[in-house]
Every structure is written in structure tokens, then in C-alpha cells.
Amino acid sequence: MRKRYLIEVVQNDQMIVFCPPAILKDKTIKRIAFGSKSIAVDFLPHPDHTDRIVISRVIQKALLFPNFKLPLHVFIEGQNLYIGPLVGIFTAGFLHSEEEDQPIGERTQFFSKLLSVNKTVGALPFIFGEQHIDWEHGTIEGYFYNHREWQKHQIPFPNVIYDRLPNRRSEGIPRLIKVKERLQKEYLIPWYNPGFFNKLEVYERLQQEPTVEEYLPETQAFTSFSMIETMLSNYGHVFIKPKNGSLGLGVHQIIYDKYDDDYFCRFQDKNEINRLRKFSTLEQLVNNIFANQSLERMIVQQGIHLLRIDHRPVDFRVHTNKDDFGNWHVSALAAKIAGPGSVTTHKRSGGEIRTIHEIFQKTEGDQYIEKLSNAALLLSKALDKQIEGIIGEIGFDLGIDKNGDVWLFEANSKPGRSIFSHPELKQFDFLTRQLSIAFAVFLTEQSLLYPEELFQ
Incomplete structure (x- = not known):
């Protein structure tokens, strides 16, 4: 069973680590490590038999260990004792001035909330960008959120990296791709949630998994008008x-x-106004609506006759996360009701967020929760198996049709968090953040104890 220990720094220069006797029992430990730094020290049982690990000021300095007085996990591999994990959250968009209270602009609040789970998880998360890496010395100038303020600390390379690049554009920048490859290949640092999903690729991969076939609406890459005609007739x-x-x-x-x-097209224009336009032929519709767009970049997906609330379609956002033992859980579930005349249920298009039990009677709501949860867990495991890289969280957009069947519309590797604006979903906001960092504990343990499973 894993255990967390408070790491205490004392004002002396001894190269001695005092540990709870249980840690040292039947073991020979010669080095202490934090992130990528490790040094040779002597280990002695703590004379007070307390659940603390005591290191000297000189050991703290050698390990570049920021003393936040937090309980952290301990991992023992061979003759090494690792404290941590040190979790690097890689992102882009730092302000040039890197103001102390808003280092990453409008996304600062999200990251401060994400990093605030450190006490409950027993990990040290920090954010960094490519400009903060010192390759020559193997260190990073990391941003920590401690006692409600941002602090910069020079630290070693982390045990694991959580990818929080903000968009596909940043994900495709060559120098950021090189950073990712170098940290993964040269330093063997596990990197999780590595990229945004491609809708067509997700559909094609999931088609190979019989366990989730029933959830997949027909989805095709656009090839011709006749293909749209065929799907419309179906x-x-x-x-x-x-x-x-x-x-x-x-x-x-x-x-x-x-x-x-007649043919109708419902969409949101460039001024974010919901539109519904009528055409006598499909060719007219396509030539008019998609005149300045490349249809080769589009997919065509089967329409589903969804459940409706007050004559408006409703779908569901379901978040899943892996925990600190690598197991999938449903971590949040909300209903989204489409705005009047909107083509989607997104909040920016006038959509409303509700809990399931706000819009359904208890028995019916419980049945829907069970159906949606079962589908989301099966889909999570299927995607985990089919998509390259290490996945730790997914946000699903699921629908339920008038027959009560569940359908997958989209899977998001970096799900938005608009559903958590609902007051009754605040606890799930915390849970999703907590699990996204807790998964780093599992990955750290795997990389130290069972690297062949992680890097196979």
C-alpha cells in the first residue's frame, strides 16, 4: 500500500536522511532522488518513529527541492528512494512579462485551480513552457502555486509530464514538437494526454472495437454530394x-x-448568430453555405433524433479520468440543452447546462446516468487501447435517442470545462482536477518499477 510522508527540511549540513523505520526495514537504500536529480546519502531510522522524512538544508539544495511542507509519495526502486512525484505541466502562452500574479494570462485561474490539488494528491505539480528549460544543466524554472500565490523555483526535470498545450496550432509548432520528443526519448519521461483527437480517426479506431460498435453513428469523410444525399435519405x-x-x-x-x-441548413454565422436557411437543392445549399470552405476537411455524421426538453435537443458531457492506480472512472456528468435554433448544445451558442436530475425524474435520470456511465467507461478503455500515447482523461459528448440508445458524437482529449459553471457540478470540477494529477502518481510508479510495461 502506498503511503505519503511529510518532507521536513532541517538547518544542518549533514548528508543524512532520517526516515520512519518501516521504510528502511529489510532494505538497503543509498540514494535519494527528486525528479531527475539524485545524490548519495546515508539513511537512518528517525529516532522519534514519526511519519516524516527529514532532510538537511544541503540535501535540499542539491536536489533543488522546493520546501512547501507537503506530504509526498515515496517510491523505492533498487537502492534509490524517490520523493514526489514532481509533475511538469507543459503548456504555451506565457506572457512576455510573465507577471507574478498572471503568468499565463486568462488561463492563469485554471492553472491555479489545477495546481491547488497538490495537498490532496501528494504530488508537486508545476507549469512550464519550452523557454523555461535549461537543457545544459537539466533543470527547469517552474511555476508553482503555493499559499495562493505564484512562485518560481529552479527544479530538476520532472518524473512525468502532463500535456496542457492550449490548441492544435500550438501543438503543431515544430520547436514544441522537438521539446516533447527530446524529453520522451532522451530522458524517458512519461508524457500523458499527448494530443488533440481527430474526429474521423477516433471513429475509425473505435470501429475496430466490438464492445463499442453500438455507440457509433455512421461517420464518413466528405467525398461527394451523392454521399450526403444517401445519408440524408437514410x-x-x-x-x-x-x-x-x-x-x-x-x-x-x-x-x-x-x-x-426542401433542404435546410442550421448553423452559426461569423457573428455567432444562429441561422436556419432553406434551399431547393442540396447543390444550392452546399455552394452557398460552404462557398469559402474546404469540404475535404469535413466529416459527415449521421443525425440522431435526440431526447428533447422543451422542444430543444439535449446531449450529455461525460468526463472520464484515470486514477492513481491507472483505472478509469466517470468523474463528471452533465446535460446540455441546445439554445433556441442552435445547431449545438454549447454554452457559447445559447446552450444551458443542467444536472440530469434537474430535467428527468429520479428513476429515469438514474437509468440515463447508468447508461451514459457504462458507455463512457467502455469507450474510454477502447480509445485507450486504440490511440497512441498515454491517455489520462477524456471528455465525451454523448446523446440518447428517443428509443433510449446511447450515441457517441465526439471524444475530446482536452475537454473544456464549461459544465463546471453549474453550482451543483463544482465538486466534480475538483474531482476531475484531482484525478488528472493523481494519474501522475501511477505513471511515476510505473516508470520506476515497471518501465517495460510503460515504454513497450
Whole structure:
């Protein structure tokens, strides 16, 4: 069973570490490590038999250990005792001035909340960008959030790295790709949540998993008008989405009225106003609506006749996270009701966030929660198996049709957090943050004790 210990720094220059006797029992430990730094020291049982690990000021300085007086995990591998984990959160968008209270602009509040879980998790998370790395000395100038303020500390390379690059553009910058490759390949640092998902790739990979086949609406890369016509005749309406889109941007719904032989397109214009336009032919619709867009970058997805609340479609955001033992959990679940005339349920399009039990009776709501949770866990395990890299969290957009069947619309590797603005979802906001850092404890343990499983 893992245990956490308070790391205490005392004002002497001895190269001695005092440990609880249980740690040293039947073991020969000769080195202490923090992140990528390790030094040879002597280990002695703590005379008071307390659950503390006591290091001297000189050991603290050699390890570049910031003394935040937090309980941390201890890992023993061979003759080494590791304290931590030290969790690097890699991102971009630091302000040039790097102001002390807002080092990363409007995203500072999110990161301060993310780093605030350190006490409950027993880890030391920090944020950094490529400009903060000193390759020559193997150190990073990391930003920590401690006692409600930002502090900079020079620290070793971390045990694991959590990818929080903000968008696909930053993810594609060559120098950031090189940083990631170097830290993974040269330093063998596990890197989790490595990239944004491609919608078509997710669909094609999941098709290979029989356990989740029932959740997949037909999804095709755009090839021709006739393909849209065929799907419209099969389903009555389809959605056209960018393969690499997010936040509901660029989503269009095409509806075919077979009685009047008309085509409708519902979308949000560049001024973020919801529109519904009518055309007599599909060709007219496409030439008008998509005149300045490349349809080759789009996917066409089967329309689903969703459950409705007050005549408005409702879908569901389900967050899943891995915990500190590497197991998947449903960490948050909310309903999203589409705004009037909106093609999506996103908040920016007038959508409303509700808990399940706000819109359904208890028995019915419980049934939906169970269905959605089971689907999300099966989909998480399937994606984990099929997508390259280490995945620690996923945000699913799921729908339930009028027959009670669950459908997957999208899977997001870096899910947005708009659902947590709802007062009754605050506790799940904390849980998702807590688990996203707790997973680093598992990865650290795996990389030290079972590296062949992690890097196979």
C-alpha cells in the first residue's frame, strides 16, 4: 500500500536522511532522488518513529527541492528512494512579462485551480513552457502555486509530464514538437494526454472495437454530394463538422424535408448568430453555405433524433479520468440543452447546462446516468487501447435517442470545462482536477518499477 510522508527540511549540513523505520526495514537504500536529480546519502531510522522524512538544508539544495511542507509519495526502486512525484505541466502562452500574479494570462485561474490539488494528491505539480528549460544543466524554472500565490523555483526535470498545450496550432509548432520528443526519448519521461483527437480517426479506431460498435453513428469523410444525399435519405438529417474542430465551431446540420423536397441548413454565422436557411437543392445549399470552405476537411455524421426538453435537443458531457492506480472512472456528468435554433448544445451558442436530475425524474435520470456511465467507461478503455500515447482523461459528448440508445458524437482529449459553471457540478470540477494529477502518481510508479510495461 502506498503511503505519503511529510518532507521536513532541517538547518544542518549533514548528508543524512532520517526516515520512519518501516521504510528502511529489510532494505538497503543509498540514494535519494527528486525528479531527475539524485545524490548519495546515508539513511537512518528517525529516532522519534514519526511519519516524516527529514532532510538537511544541503540535501535540499542539491536536489533543488522546493520546501512547501507537503506530504509526498515515496517510491523505492533498487537502492534509490524517490520523493514526489514532481509533475511538469507543459503548456504555451506565457506572457512576455510573465507577471507574478498572471503568468499565463486568462488561463492563469485554471492553472491555479489545477495546481491547488497538490495537498490532496501528494504530488508537486508545476507549469512550464519550452523557454523555461535549461537543457545544459537539466533543470527547469517552474511555476508553482503555493499559499495562493505564484512562485518560481529552479527544479530538476520532472518524473512525468502532463500535456496542457492550449490548441492544435500550438501543438503543431515544430520547436514544441522537438521539446516533447527530446524529453520522451532522451530522458524517458512519461508524457500523458499527448494530443488533440481527430474526429474521423477516433471513429475509425473505435470501429475496430466490438464492445463499442453500438455507440457509433455512421461517420464518413466528405467525398461527394451523392454521399450526403444517401445519408440524408437514410437518416433525415446529417451533421457536417471539421475533422479537427472544437467548441462546436464550424458545425452545420443539414435537414431534408422529403414532403416538400426542401433542404435546410442550421448553423452559426461569423457573428455567432444562429441561422436556419432553406434551399431547393442540396447543390444550392452546399455552394452557398460552404462557398469559402474546404469540404475535404469535413466529416459527415449521421443525425440522431435526440431526447428533447422543451422542444430543444439535449446531449450529455461525460468526463472520464484515470486514477492513481491507472483505472478509469466517470468523474463528471452533465446535460446540455441546445439554445433556441442552435445547431449545438454549447454554452457559447445559447446552450444551458443542467444536472440530469434537474430535467428527468429520479428513476429515469438514474437509468440515463447508468447508461451514459457504462458507455463512457467502455469507450474510454477502447480509445485507450486504440490511440497512441498515454491517455489520462477524456471528455465525451454523448446523446440518447428517443428509443433510449446511447450515441457517441465526439471524444475530446482536452475537454473544456464549461459544465463546471453549474453550482451543483463544482465538486466534480475538483474531482476531475484531482484525478488528472493523481494519474501522475501511477505513471511515476510505473516508470520506476515497471518501465517495460510503460515504454513497450
